[in-house]
Amino acid sequence: DTGVSQNPRHKITKRGQNVTFRCDPISEHNRLYWYRQTLGQGPEFLTYFQNEAQLEKSRLLSDRFSAERPKGSFSTLEIQRTEQGDSAMYLCASSLLSGRYNEQFFGPGTRLTVL
């Protein structure tokens, strides 16, 4: 088990382009979370999946953002028509919902720079 992995680690794009990030959770983890972290701030919740179902979306997730988790395994986060304000670190976390508490394990993040 190698933990949560995210690809790419860095992405530089021009304003208006579309980008897609991938997250591979720890195998057998049924919950997957996406967070966004901007400079000088803590991570902010974007959305989460339980298996393949997307159960919650934050109001930070504008309609230019879409996330999927086909087959309940890896997940992708796509940003369409990127804006400079989308520049941030995008973090993925996974957990195994068991009992009352689920510990989230974080990946290394994808740093997005929009020029």
Next chain:
Amino acid sequence: AQSVTQLGSHVSVSEGALVLLRCNYSSSVPPYLFWYVQYPNQGLQLLLKYTTGATLVKGINGFEAEFKKSETSFHLTKPSAHMSDAAEYFCAVSEESGSQGNLIFGKGTKLSVKP
């Protein structure tokens, strides 16, 4: 609504000195509380957590934190700082897993350790 306040965006201590990073939370339900550490260009690593039971919790790397319900605090301490402790530290709160269980983070405290 839940929230986390970390007092002091930057704390500097000398090697061997006490480390104290402050965290106050607000939550309408019994919270789960966490401290994470983030090294440059890396994801978040869990230091310690409070779920139920003993209010003094011990974590990795010699850190510990005490849950004080009356003060709504969960301050992080380490008796003797090492150079390797220099990083950013985030306090987070979560509701019980009956909800989506996403984490609400503070803005972080950057710890510097002077030789």
